[in-house]
Amino acid sequence: MAGEKKRKNPISRLNRRSFLAACAVATSRSLFSKGLTAAVPEKERWVLVERVAREISYLTPLGEFRMLGRGSPPPYKLSREKRKEVGLTPETWYLEVVPDTSSGAVVENPLCKERGNALSWKRLMALAEKHAIRFLHIMSCTNGRRPFGMGLWEGVPLREVIRIARPRANVRRVYYWGYHNNDPKQKFQASLSLERVLEEPPEELPVILCYKLNGKFLTPKGGAPVRMFVPGLYGNRSVKWLQKIVLTNDYKANDTYAGWNNDVESHLKTWACFLNVPKRVKAGEIFAVSGIAQVGMSGLKKVQCWLSPKGAARPAGDPYFQRAPWKDACLLGPPENWGGGLPGGKLPPGTLGIDPASGKPEVWPMRWTAAYWVYVLRAPQPGEYVLRCRTIDCKGRAQPLPRPYRKSGYNAIQAAKITVVSEA
């Protein structure tokens, strides 16, 4: 596969055996009306898809997870001694859960250092023995051009701790923040409706106090020892180095990210981006392009690609190329080896959404996760081309949709340049 270039990216790793469960084979019409390319025989397509799939690690290895952390210095850059001093090691960590009395919130058993009953790591681990859950979930930043990583997260449902604090009256929202060098300007804060914390629809995942990623305790960069993890939303709600929760009757999102002009309520969107695209291919050559799709709120039915000559006139009145001759890519099925550094590539028992008897996902692709895809095509005549990718959600709608607010979660039709050179 001459020209196939491996691009450094945070979410793919070339180390696993995988297989294909669902392969939406493209119909064998020519790629676009001018008939510049011929169809790829199914057998060749299959071989190539399988070869590329084998190189993708479903879970992102920890060293390749993209991780954020604001502050000067960011908490993960503090020395081990300093982290001990400020309560960012298991032995020194405490979580306080207190009422915002100025809002009228009434909490019967506030957990705080002053009363000597703040939640310690030991107590959290005791709760974990009874209540720990783990699930697969992608991490994406609202404005990120690609997902930060695909993880297996473990923690204790936040409601177990809220229950211990016994909120009694006038609590509508949960405010929380992480360690910030005791400087209010460095505070990274987020909030949730208390109702979101207390219960969820049957197919939804609980908000957790998270302490493990891919089976390993969180690293300092990962938010150690404990971070919030909020399923279904962008990463800004999942505050790291968590130390404080305030139960309030205020009904507004007071999130740091909202103050930065982001829509913090928006759910993860369904969209696709490229992982590996060869920059140069030879005319007539059969080659593969791989990518990742984020399975957002509306689910994912298909990923599609469309190759067109560079500089071709954009169709009038069709900003999302709805009328372009898109072709289905091949969605990869659940892997046998989940990668990401899990022992033997196996998911731990009790992973939500995995059937305990077969060890296979109950549905595929799973909501709030990554789905990888491969698109195989034959290079047309020499020239400059643009390859685009998009998704079709479970409602059959092409994504992205028209969005009136840009900072509600990045979603766009991604385009990659491909140069086709002559065979000789």
Ligand SMILES: Nc1nc2c(c(=O)[nH]1)N[C@H]1C(S)=C(S)[C@@H](COP(=O)(O)O)O[C@H]1N2
């Ligand atoms: N304390 C703290 N938590 C934080 C942030 C931060 O800057 N400080 N960034 C948030 C944002 S905007 C994102 S997208 C996620 C990223 O999670 P990750 O660093 O584990 O990939 O962390 C969130 N949690």
Ligand SMILES: [Mo]
């Ligand atoms: Mo973010």
